[in-house]
Amino acid sequence: MAVTDAGVMYGLLAVGAGLATGLAGIGAGVGEQGIGAAVVGVVAEEPGFLGKGLFLMLLPETLIIFGLAVSLILMFAWTPFAALL
Amino acid sequence: MLRPVEMSRVVVAGSKDVMEPVVEKLHEMRLLHIVSYSGNDKSFQMGKTMGKGKEFSESLIKLRSIERYLDIKSKAPDVTFSESDIVSKMGNLLESVGDEVTTTFERITTIETEVKSKQDQIAALRPLSVLPLSLDLYYGYDSLSVFVGSVVTPVDADVARASPKCEVFSGSSKNATIVAVFAPAEKASDVSTVLAEHGFTDISVPRLTGTPDQAIATLESDIKRLMGEKDPLQKRLKDLNKQYEDQILAADEYLSMQTQKTDAPLRFATTDNAFVVDGWIPTTQYETLKGELDRAAAGKVHVEKLSASEAETQVEAGEDIPTKMNNPGIVKPYELITRLFAIPEYKEYDPTLLIFVFFPIFFGMILGDVGYGIMILLVLAALKKKFRTEGWQQLINIVVIASIWSIIFGIFFGEIFGPLGLWGYTFGNLPHEEILALEHSGMFFGEGVFGPLGRLGPLGMFPMYRLATNAVLLLIGVSLFIGVLHCGIGSVLGVKTELNYGEKKHAYFERLPVLIFQVAFALLLLGLILGIMPLQIVSGIALVIAIAMMIMGPEGVMGATHLPFFVSNLISYLRLLAIGLASVGVAFAANKLAFQVIMPMLSGGSESPSMVAFIVGVVVLLLVHFINLLLGILSPFMHPLRLHYVEMFTKFYSQHGGGVEYSPFGHVRRYLKV
Numbered sequence: 001m002a003v004t005d006a007g008v009m010y011g012l013l014a015v016g017a018g019l020a021t022g023l024a025g026i027g028a029g030v031g032e033q034g035i036g037a038a039v040v041g042v043v044a045e046e047p048g049f050l051g052k053g054l055f056l057m058l059l060p061e062t063l064i065i066f067g068l069a070v071s072l073i074l075m076f077a078w079t080p081f082a083a084l085l
Numbered sequence: 086m087l088r089p090v091e092m093s094r095v096v097v098a099g100s101k102d103v104m105e106p107v108v109e110k111l112h113e114m115r116l117l118h119i120v121s122y123s124g125n126d127k128s129f130q131m132g133k134t135m136g137k138g139k140e141f142s143e144s145l146i147k148l149r150s151i152e153r154y155l156d157i158k159s160k161a162p163d164v165t166f167s168e169s170d171i172v173s174k175m176g177n178l179l180e181s182v183g184d185e186v187t188t189t190f191e192r193i194t195t196i197e198t199e200v201k202s203k204q205d206q207i208a209a210l211r212p213l214s215v216l217p218l219s220l221d222l223y224y225g226y227d228s229l230s231v232f233v234g235s236v237v238t239p240v241d242a243d244v245a246r247a248s249p250k251c252e253v254f255s256g257s258s259k260n261a262t263i264v265a266v267f268a269p270a271e272k273a274s275d276v277s278t279v280l281a282e283h284g285f286t287d288i289s290v291p292r293l294t295g296t297p298d299q300a301i302a303t304l305e306s307d308i309k310r311l312m313g314e315k316d317p318l319q320k321r322l323k324d325l326n327k328q329y330e331d332q333i334l335a336a337d338e339y340l341s342m343q344t345q346k347t348d349a350p351l352r353f354a355t356t357d358n359a360f361v362v363d364g365w366i367p368t369t370q371y372e373t374l375k376g377e378l379d380r381a382a383a384g385k386v387h388v389e390k391l392s393a394s395e396a397e398t399q400v401e402a403g404e405d406i407p408t409k410m411n412n413p414g415i416v417k418p419y420e421l422i423t424r425l426f427a428i429p430e431y432k433e434y435d436p437t438l439l440i441f442v443f444f445p446i447f448f449g450m451i452l453g454d455v456g457y458g459i460m461i462l463l464v465l466a467a468l469k470k471k472f473r474t475e476g477w478q479q480l481i482n483i484v485v486i487a488s489i490w491s492i493i494f495g496i497f498f499g500e501i502f503g504p505l506g507l508w509g510y511t512f513g514n515l516p517h518e519e520i521l522a523l524e525h526s527g528m529f530f531g532e533g534v535f536g537p538l539g540r541l542g543p544l545g546m547f548p549m550y551r552l553a554t555n556a557v558l559l560l561i562g563v564s565l566f567i568g569v570l571h572c573g574i575g576s577v578l579g580v581k582t583e584l585n586y587g588e589k590k591h592a593y594f595e596r597l598p599v600l601i602f603q604v605a606f607a608l609l610l611l612g613l614i615l616g617i618m619p620l621q622i623v624s625g626i627a628l629v630i631a632i633a634m635m636i637m638g639p640e641g642v643m644g645a646t647h648l649p650f651f652v653s654n655l656i657s658y659l660r661l662l663a664i665g666l667a668s669v670g671v672a673f674a675a676n677k678l679a680f681q682v683i684m685p686m687l688s689g690g691s692e693s694p695s696m697v698a699f700i701v702g703v704v705v706l707l708l709v710h711f712i713n714l715l716l717g718i719l720s721p722f723m724h725p726l727r728l729h730y731v732e733m734f735t736k737f738y739s740q741h742g743g744g745v746e747y748s749p750f751g752h753v754r755r756y757l758k759v
Contacts (some may be wrong), residue, residue, distance in 0.1 A: 050425060051426035051427065051730070054425070054727075054730065055727075055731060055734075058723070058726075058731060062653050065656060065657055065659050065663060066653070069659050072561065072662075072663070076557045
């Protein structure tokens, strides 16, 4: 079944974009959870590791940017093309 | 500025006669980063504490305990003292003031213990007031055992069965039954078993006289009297703190300096008649050091600079060359960010200057709001007066520059407490003829998904509205290319760092391909978007070459598995746009919500808002903007930090482990006059 209604099309795009950012956010959160706990432990013992701890903790954060990039492409870059269909 | 200060390895050797003046001079000059003698050489021993070292450390311990009693903490100095002034005051501080402080503090401690024990007695006495016995009846028996406590169920009958000769008193208070059981001593264990079955909890009766209520009254008046004694004592301590705080801090500094000097020989190598000090100093300072030491020791000291190759031998033997970061005043606060990660190694590049350039721009690009920028500046101006410690001042200076950038970007993005363009949207759309005029001049960016946005300014994009489609697309591109530039600089420094360490293979086949790969990747994207065929082909070839170089590199095929990491590095820079969009979104929502309530006439509602609606609107507006501002300080700070730590530093920094900071022998005077 082809989606012909532009409104439905746009709605689905929006749902997809939301899922992309949201799920990526959950993933990044799960990743950071463990690292964050460990980093707090290390920093409590040895405050000098704050910078390195931050570094490790911020690593999985890129995931959410990936999700966001997909959303942005869906919402902004894709929409003009969709309108042409 | 990207490199630390050049260091030289020096050796100071002299007769023990002149050790004291040499140490004194070294301490005063604050130039020599002393390398402690390891004790490996048979012909040298470690030095011993000299002069009045023991005396000084004893005084220091005493002074520190006075500081603890008076609750004196290090603070920004209000007054400074001359050294002789402090020496003359020292006796008074340590003897009469010290004694008074100690006795006062000890008396307070005794009072507190007494009060505590009296409070415990009161707590034990309270339940007993339900029993008709005076306190002296509870103790002093030879042949009787006394059990006093609370029980869960009545005990009279059971106790009588266990010990026929007994007397039981019971009474019930608010939430428990209190009993006092008197039984012959030989039946004590039986009675105690029975009581245990009834959930007996023991109360230890204080050895006092009179009825419980009388005893409580006496105790309470005692506590009151003791507290009355304590208050003036505490006030006395506070007065002493106020009166002597500055003097004590200065005395602490004086004694610390003296112990530093007297303990210095512990780090020297000595023989019976001579001493040798090893250390590093900034190369430019060598002549000064030599001259000053010669003068101080009247020529009885020999100062020598090791040649580069000799110094290299020392380094290979495991000595660290200390790093002294070399940045001008305005860049210096940003060393805080570098330091938070690691001190650069002597042969590495110091990234502080790069952080100074990029960090505030990133911050500004993310926050990008004139209103928020000014608010942050105002808050910082207040904080700067309040927090005068060095760390806070550095942090504040960092954010000051960043918030100025956010004002500049705010003008670009047309945002004052939310997008200006959306203010227009909130208050009604732009006049049709204006859109027509823009369209006519080819400056109309079209209607985005969110409505007629992205259409003002001399170039049609200035101010651009970040929520408009075209602005988002433009910013995605800009962010990516900022990433290429930022990572590229990192890669170039990475290549040079590896060459400094003499690792050619790592330089050309591990660091260089990353640079080529990232640039080619970005150019390929550009070629695809703009549809430029030659660019696509050239950058495609460059990509293949980069990957081939990586495979030839020290890690082999494994090296190529890092490729996704380098792609994600670049995509990571999209946060420059993304985090900003989130905060614009929140500000927009706040404005729209609030102004629809506050001014309903603008969206075709009633002519004047009700009082309640007006108040709710204002509260919502202030609250949401406040929260957004807080987030707007935090995330634009954390995310550029990440871009530096993860995306840029991994290209060149701290690959060989952190360095050792240059900390010259000496002391920065804070409370003492120079």
